[in-house]
Structure formats: C-alpha cells, structure tokens
Amino acid sequence: MTTDKRSRVAALLRPTADDTPLIELSAQMTLVEVFRAFWPRLRPLRWWLLLSLGLLVAAPLIAVAEIRLFQSLVDTVLVPADFAPMLWIGAAFIGLNILAAVIDGCDDYLGTWISQKFLTGLRRDTFAHVLALPPHRLDQRRLGDVISRLTSDISTVESFMVSQLTRGVGLLCTLVVYICALFWMQWQLALASMIVIPFFWWAAKRFADYTKTVSRERRRRAGSLTAITEESVGNASLVQGYGAEDRAIADYDRQNIAIMEAELTGSRIRALFLPMVGLLELVGILVVIGLGVWALSTGRLTLGGVLAFLTLLGSCYRPIRGLGDLLPGLFSASAGVERVRELLDEPAVTDPPSARTLPRPVTGISIDNVSARYPGRDRDSISDVDLDIAAGERLAIVGPSGSGKTTIARLLTGTLTASSGTVRLGGHDVTTLTRASIRSAVTTVAQETLLIDATIADNIAFARPGATRDEIEHAARRAGAHEFITELPAGYDTRVGQRARMLSGGQRQRLSLARAFLHGGDLMILDEPTTGLDPRATHHLMSTLARERDRTWVVLTHDPLVLEYVDRVVSLGSVSSSSTPTVDPSMSGVR
Numbered sequence: 062m063t064t065d066k067r068s069r070v071a072a073l074l075r076p077t078a079d080d081t082p083l084i085e086l087s088a089q090m091t092l093v094e095v096f097r098a099f100w101p102r103l104r105p106l107r108w109w110l111l112l113s114l115g116l117l118v119a120a121p122l123i124a125v126a127e128i129r130l131f132q133s134l135v136d137t138v139l140v141p142a143d144f145a146p147m148l149w150i151g152a153a154f155i156g157l158n159i160l161a162a163v164i165d166g167c168d169d170y171l172g173t174w175i176s177q178k179f180l181t182g183l184r185r186d187t188f189a190h191v192l193a194l195p196p197h198r199l200d201q202r203r204l205g206d207v208i209s210r211l212t213s214d215i216s217t218v219e220s221f222m223v224s225q226l227t228r229g230v231g232l233l234c235t236l237v238v239y240i241c242a243l244f245w246m247q248w249q250l251a252l253a254s255m256i257v258i259p260f261f262w263w264a265a266k267r268f269a270d271y272t273k274t275v276s277r278e279r280r281r282r283a284g285s286l287t288a289i290t291e292e293s294v295g296n297a298s299l300v301q302g303y304g305a306e307d308r309a310i311a312d313y314d315r316q317n318i319a320i321m322e323a324e325l326t327g328s329r330i331r332a333l334f335l336p337m338v339g340l341l342e343l344v345g346i347l348v349v350i351g352l353g354v355w356a357l358s359t360g361r362l363t364l365g366g367v368l369a370f371l372t373l374l375g376s377c378y379r380p381i382r383g384l385g386d387l388l389p390g391l392f393s394a395s396a397g398v399e400r401v402r403e404l405l406d407e408p409a410v411t412d413p414p415s416a417r418t419l420p421r422p423v424t425g426i427s428i429d430n431v432s433a434r435y436p437g438r439d440r441d442s443i444s445d446v447d448l449d450i451a452a453g454e455r456l457a458i459v460g461p462s463g464s465g466k467t468t469i470a471r472l473l474t475g476t477l478t479a480s481s482g483t484v485r486l487g488g489h490d491v492t493t494l495t496r497a498s499i500r501s502a503v504t505t506v507a508q509e510t511l512l513i514d515a516t517i518a519d520n521i522a523f524a525r526p527g528a529t530r531d532e533i534e535h536a537a538r539r540a541g542a543h544e545f546i547t548e549l550p551a552g553y554d555t556r557v558g559q560r561a562r563m564l565s566g567g568q569r570q571r572l573s574l575a576r577a578f579l580h581g582g583d584l585m586i587l588d589e590p591t592t593g594l595d596p597r598a599t600h601h602l603m604s605t606l607a608r609e610r611d612r613t614w615v616v617l618t619h620d621p622l623v624l625e626y627v628d629r630v631v632s633l634g635s636v637s638s639s640s641t642p643t644v645d646p647s648m649s650g651v652r
C-alpha cells in the first residue's frame with residue numbers, strides 16, 4: 062500500500078475531530094497502570110476470583126472429554142456398526158452434560174456476584190469521594206460530566222478489572238487445555254494448525270490501537286453530551302427566556318453527531334477486523350484438513366481421530382478469537398477507567414492525620430495575614446487579609462462583587478485552604494481540626510439557596526435529621542418562614558419540587574435560614590441572606606439575628622439595611638487594588 066493510501070485508511074479508522082471539546086480527555090493510562098490502580102479494591106475478592114477461574118478451566122476439560130467420547134462413538138460404534146458400546150457412551154455424554162451445566166451455572170452466578178460486589182463498593186466510594194470534594198473544585202467541573210463518570214464510566218472499571226480480565230485468564234487457560242489436547246492427539250497436525258496464531262495476534266494488536274483512540278473519544282463525547290443535557294434542561298427557563306432553544310439544540314446536536322461519528326468509526330474498525338479473523342480461522346482449518354487427509358491415508362489417525370481433531374481445533378479458535386477481541390475490549394474499557402481515575406485523583410477535603418475536635422464554645426475567630434488562590438487561577442482571590450472577630454460579635458463584611466467575601470466564608474469552614482497565613486477558630490488552626498467538629502460549630506447559609514426535592518419539613522430537618530415538628534416549626538418562625546408555610550396547601554408537608562422551584566426566591570431564602578437556625582452552631586456565616594427578601598422581611602430576619610447574642614455571626618452582604626443591625630462593618634478592598642480589608646468608619650454602625 063502506498064503511504065497516501067495507508068494514511069487514507071488510517072484516517073477512516075479515527076473519528077473526525079470534535080471542534081468544540083467541552084470536556085478534556087483524561088490522562089492516558091497503560092493497561093498495567095489501570096490494573097495497579099484498582100487491584101487493591103479487588104484484592105479482598107481474590108480467592109473468589111480464583112474459584113471462578115477454576116470453574117472456567119473446568120469447562121474446557123469437560124469439552125475435551127466430550128470430544129474424546131465423540132471419537133470413541135465414531136471409531137467403536139459408527140465405523141464397525143456396533144451398538145453395544147452405545148449405552149455407556151450415551152450415559153457418559155449425559156453425565157458430562159449435567160456436570161457442564163452445573164459448573165456453568167455456578168460460574169455465571171459467582172462471576173456476577175464478584176462483579177457486583179466490586180462495582181457496588183467502587184460506586185459507593187466514588188460517590189462518597191465526589192461528595193467530599195471541595196465545593197469550589199466541583200464548581201469548576203461540568204455536573205453532567207461528573208454524573209456520566211459516576212454512572213456509565215464506572216461500570217467500565219468493573220468490566221476491565223473483573224469481567225474482561227477473568228475472561229482473558231479463562232480464555233488463556235481454555236486455550237492451553239485445548240492446545241495440550243491437540244498435541245496429545247497428533248502433535249504434527251497440532252503444530253501445523255498453530256501457524257495462524259501469530260497472525261491473529263498481529264491483527265489484534267494492530268486494531269487495539271485504533272479501538273483505544275475511538276473509545277476514549279466516545280467516552281469523552283458522552284460526557285460532553287450529558288453535560289450539555291444537564292445544563293440545558295437544568296436552565297430551561299434561561300434557554301426559553303432568551304429564546305435560545307435553537308442554539309441549545311444545535312450545541313446538543315454537535316455532541317450528538319460527534320458520538321455518532323465515534324460509534325461509526327468503531328463499526329468500520331470491526332468491519333475490517335472481524336472478516337480478517339474469520340479468514341485466518343478458515344486458512345488454519347484448511348491446512349489441518351489437508352494434513353488430516355495425509356494422516357488418514359498414512360494411518361496415523363483414524364476417521365474418528367481426524368473428526369475429533371477438527372472439532373477440537375474449531376473449539377480452539379474460539380478462545381484465540383476471544384483473546385484477539387479482548388485487547389480492544391480492554392482498551393475500550395480503560396478509556397472509561399481513566400475518567401473515573403481522574404475523578405478519584407482529585408483531592409478531597411479530609412481530616413489531617415492527627416486532627417483535633419474543635420472545643421466549644423468557639424471563643425473568637427482570627428484570620429492572620431491570609432491569602433487564598435483557587436486552583437487554575439493566576440492571582441490570589443484575597444491577599445494578606447487580617448481580621449479578628451470576637452465571640453458574640455455581629456460582623457458584616459462588605460465589598461465589591463468578586464472582592465472575596467465568599468472566599469472568606471470558605472476559609473472559615475475549612476473547605477478552602479489558605480495559600481499563606483492562618484485561619485483560627487477559638488485559637489485553633491482550622492487545618493488541624495476535624496471537619497465534623499467545624500461543621501457542627503459553624504453554620505453557613507450559602508448565597509445560592511440550596512434545597513432538595515422533598516417536603517418543607519424535610520428541607521428544614523436536613524440540618525438535623527430526627528428533629529421534632531416543634532423544633533422545625535420553631536426554626537421556621539425564627540426565620541420568618543412560618544407564615545407562608547402555613548398558607549401552602551399541605552403546610553410543612555408540601556413538596557417544594559426540583560430545586561424548590563415551586564417557591565418564590567424569598568421563600569426559598571427563608572427556608573435556608575430556618576434550616577441554619579435548626580442546625581445551630583457557635584458561628585453563623587450568612588452569604589447575602591437578604592437576597593430576595595423585601596425590607597419588612599429583611600428587618601424581621603435581622604432583628605431575629607440581633608437577638609441571638611449567644612453566637613457570633615458574620616454576614617457577607619451588599620444590603621445597606623443589614624448594616625443597621627451589626628456591631629462592626631469590615632470592607633474588603635476593591636479587587637483591582639489591595640484586597641486587605643479595612644474598617645470603614647463611615648459604614649460601621651452599632652445598634
């Protein structure tokens with residue numbers, strides 16, 4: 062083939078470029094790296110795996126015995142036309158058949174059990190890992206892609222580590238059994254029939270490379286499609302509000318077609334590969350038939366022997382073909398494994414090795430010379446911030462949008478680590494404290510109202526499962542939510558719908574506050590708590606907070622109404638200049 066023709070064939074076997082890659086390809090891993098990465102999870106099941114392999118090897122042994130019985134049937138019953146041995150041969154066939162069925166059933170059940178045990182553990186751990194990722198890291202990912210990794214990609218790990226590998230070892234053992242049997246029957250014929258094996262391997266290796274490229278692309282594009290689906294459906298009101306349906310459909314379709322292209326490329330590869338394998342098989346069988354005639358004519362084999370040999374050879378090609386398919390299969394699975402691995406490699410927020418419990422009550426908070434930078438950013442979000450907050454103080458942090466108010470909240474809850482300086486709660490460095498003790502002492506009400514698709518009562522009790530209805534109601538009253546809740550058709554048992562879209566913005570805000578009140582804690586951080594509240598509701602909320610003298614509260618706000626209720630106002634400098642917060646006397650007010 063000329064270089065030109067070769068490159069045209071190669072181009073046909075690679076998917077066309079996706080010009081709008083929403084999701085990046087994950088770092089490539091070799092098959093050995095993939096195995097090493099996940100083996101520790103499979104290790105506890107190794108004895109069961111061994112048993113499963115034992116059952117897999119038993120199957121070809123029974124098949125060989127059946128072929129030998131067939132040889133006896135031809136040579137002792139059919140050729141001499143003698144009915145006598147028929148009885149024991151028939152009984153042996155039935156016995157072997159029953160044994161094969163039992164072994165097959167056990168192997169199938171055991172294989173499924175091992176796969177599911179591995180998969181459920183991996184799914185749970187990956188899900189738990191994603192939940193432990195710092196929120197700012199999750200915000201940098203596309204939600205749909207994360208979901209795609211957690212659902213479809215994760216099953217490829219099982220496929221790689223359990224199904225494909227056990228199948229590979231099983232096929233290899235089967236092949237060894239058959240080859241030994243072939244050599245035992247007639248070694249010259251066996252040797253001749255092995256002539257096609259190197260060609261099988263050559264073809265398999267050649268196509269495995271193409272399969273890997275296609276599989277990685279297909280998985281990445283599937284992640285992009287889920288991401289675009291999630292974003293468009295999740296923001297349907299935005300899409301409809303701006304009449305962007307056509308744009309959304311066009312974006313969706315681009316990814317949709319990109320997947321189709323990857324699938325079609327995979328199909329072209331198979332179309333080229335499978336007939337080639339079939340042809341190799343045929344050549345092998347023809348060689349053996351030719352040599353079989355020779356063996357028959359020279360008396361080296363009986364007719365039964367030749368037929369048995371050919372049957373055995375036919376069975377032998379099945380594992381060879383299976384092994385040839387396995388390599389592309391493994392590469393295809395490894396493309397999904399790489400995406401799960403990358404997610405698992407993302408550092409989660411975990412307790413430091415000798416973490417201590419934060420003593421209660423929290424006696425003051427200090428931020429000493431703290432700078433913080435988000436991953437992937439080339440500048441600090443806040444730099445050299447110094448701030449002391451006394452226990453019981455009511456503090457407002459104000460500042461232009463993007464000046465780092467939310468970043469300070471993240472530092473106080475330990476979800477973001479300062480790049481320099483120290484954040485202390487009650488005199489203890491937050492990086493030395495257990496996450497659970499920080500979470501129970503510090504309550505945050507996020508800027509975005511986060512509610513689940515459940516009842517009002519469930520949403521409030523999310524802070525403290527098992528809270529009584531009286532406690533839930535009390536928290537709702539304090540947040541000024543009780544009135545609107547009682548006006549709803551089912552009161553506290555009303556379902557709020559997806560992302561609580563069945564409530565108004567202000568009602569959602571009050572529910573988040575009620576949840577925070579139920580949680581309690583010594584320090585309450587409220588990020589723009591009055592967004593969506595009218596002046597009356599704002600005054601109601603702030604005077605409620607003002608009565609909570611036994612806790613410290615920090616409110617991050619733009620709302621001038623809020624400032625009337627605080628002891629001190631701290632202003633974060635403009636983002637374009639130094640971000641060091643300063644007390645701005647003109648804004649501070651104490652009531």
Ligand SMILES: Nc1ncnc2c1ncn2[C@@H]1O[C@H](COP(=O)(O)OP(=O)(O)OP(=O)(O)O)[C@@H](O)[C@H]1O
Pocket residue numbers: 196197198200201435436438442460461462463464465466467468469508
């Ligand atoms: N997850 C993130 N990844 C990267 N950069 C981020 C992330 N979150 C915030 N930033 C950046 O950090 C800076 C400070 O953001 P922050 O959310 O703390 O500001 P803010 O003062 O709370 O703003 P606003 O008043 O608008 O809520 C901004 O420049 C923002 O772009």
